[in-house]
Amino acid sequence: MKLHHAAFVALLALGVASCRQDMHDQPKHKPFTRSALFKDQRSARPLVPGTVARGQLMEDEHLYLGKVDGKPAETFPAALADAFGGGGEWQQRMLARGRDRFQIQCTPCHGSVGDGNGMIVQRGMKRPPSYHIDRLQKSPPGYFFDVITNGFGAMIDQKDRVKVEDRWAIVAYIRALQLSQNATVADVPAEHRDELDHPKPRTEGQTPETQHGR
Amino acid sequence: MAQVFPKSSNTLSKASIVVAGIVLGAVGLATININRTTYVTTQSMPIEQVVQFTHTHHVGSLGLDCRFCHTAVEESSYAGIPPSKTCMGCHSVVWKDAPILEPVRESFRNDTSVEWIKVHDLPEFVYFNHSIHVNKGIGCESCHGRVDQMPLMMRQNSLNMEWCLACHRAPEQFLRPKDQIYTMGWDPEKALGMTQAELGAKLKLENNVQSRTNCATCHR
Incomplete structure (x- = not known):
């Protein structure tokens, strides 16, 4: 008799241990939760067309469209200074951010130096033009901004994935890449020229094989 | 009147206290440890998805x-979780006809969601x-x-x-x-x-x- 009881209690414990209670799955919506209410079953609802949130009127054509008087902007928008914290070093911060975002979003196709030989291209993606061809060397910043925003050819638009300020930061970094790939020894400050032949060891704790899993 | 219980029930009743303690303890331990098993946590078990x-x-x-x-x-x-547009950024060119990617293409065409199962829920x-x-x-x-x-x-x-x-x-x-x-x-x-x-x-x-x-x- 006692054995039966023990077995029963043990079974009960097993059942209790594996049961999921209502507290685990509450009738509320977290991101990506399915909703039975809407036809497309998404709990996250798209904005009603024409909705403008406070502070998001996006009047500044230069900043949001990369255009001045309907033409691709030749300059970077003034609003970026505030977006990157102002002060004397906002441009360095923007460039650093641009490098960071470029490496995440662009290198898979465009390659680390922007020559269009990224890993995805090596696996069959259409090869994008190098940034270092004459046409792109001469293209204004607004052109690059527009391509990131609206896509071009096989490249899908990136406007959902890269914020406006980050797109400009990427453009700035592309400009830096273009400079670096067409630089001569004369562009290197005299006191650093010796380092070209005697590179300093890496100090940031990065080894090539630990960078972003590559 | 004769005794209802034989003398041996003294021993049995004492022993049953000990046994009950052991059984309760074992059940308690089992309950705690069952929750740690991969059977309950489902960790290390690959999950089949639509794609x-x-x-x-x-x-x-x-x-x-x-x-x-x-x-x-x-x-x-x-x-x-990326929208299927992110997938299509490459897969409109690379592996563009692969049958395995049909749910992604369908989602992109019809603006429906790919029903991924949440792994870290x-x-x-x-x-x-x-x-x-x-x-x-x-x-x-x-x-x-x-x-x-x-x-x-x-x-x-x-x-x-x-x-x-x-x-x-x-x-x-x-x-x-x-x-x-x-x-x-x-x-x-x-x-x-x-x-x-x-x-x-x-x-x-x-x-x-x-x-x-x-x-x-x-x-x-």
Whole structure:
């Protein structure tokens, strides 16, 4: 008799241990939760067309469209200074951010130096033009901004994935890449020229094989 | 009147107290430990999805950064599941007719959702925020494991509360430099020549990382 009881209690414990209670799955919506209410079953609802949130009127054509008087902007928008914290070093911060975002979003196709030989291209993606061809060397910043925003050819638009300020930061970094790939020894400050032949060891704790899993 | 119980029942009744104690203890232990088994936590069990997406290929061999798809991880509580548009960015050209990708193309054509099954599904009485973890120096790998070696996504860790607390009590065991958060297989000894204990203690001070074990940190 006692054995039966023990077995029963043990079974009960097993059942209790594996049961999921209502507290685990509450009738509320977290991101990506399915909703039975809407036809497309998404709990996250798209904005009603024409909705403008406070502070998001996006009047500044230069900043949001990369255009001045309907033409691709030749300059970077003034609003970026505030977006990157102002002060004397906002441009360095923007460039650093641009490098960071470029490496995440662009290198898979465009390659680390922007020559269009990224890993995805090596696996069959259409090869994008190098940034270092004459046409792109001469293209204004607004052109690059527009391509990131609206896509071009096989490249899908990136406007959902890269914020406006980050797109400009990427453009700035592309400009830096273009400079670096067409630089001569004369562009290197005299006191650093010796380092070209005697590179300093890496100090940031990065080894090539630990960078972003590559 | 004769005795109802024989004399041996004295011994039996005493013994039954001991036996009952043992049985209760065993049941208690079993209950606790059953919750830790992979049978209940379903950890290390690859989960079949509508599309058999492989992180081994996309992260391991192509070297995509985690944030290429999980764009919100630095700013939001949710890392974000990419829209099928992100997939189509490459797969409108590469593998564009592969039958395995039909659910993605269908989703893109009809603006419907690909029904991914959530692998790291926390109970809904737990508040979790990705952004604070990655911004304070916890690498993706510390919780999600070697994603670059998972052909199908699985849960590396139990996500039991004791597992959360093991790190919340002593976060220095897992802290990394902020430029190595998204790196897979990062090793402080190889990269910096420091042990995790040395590095963790240093980063904990530098980034003001605190142990958080108040109930309301997660249950809010």
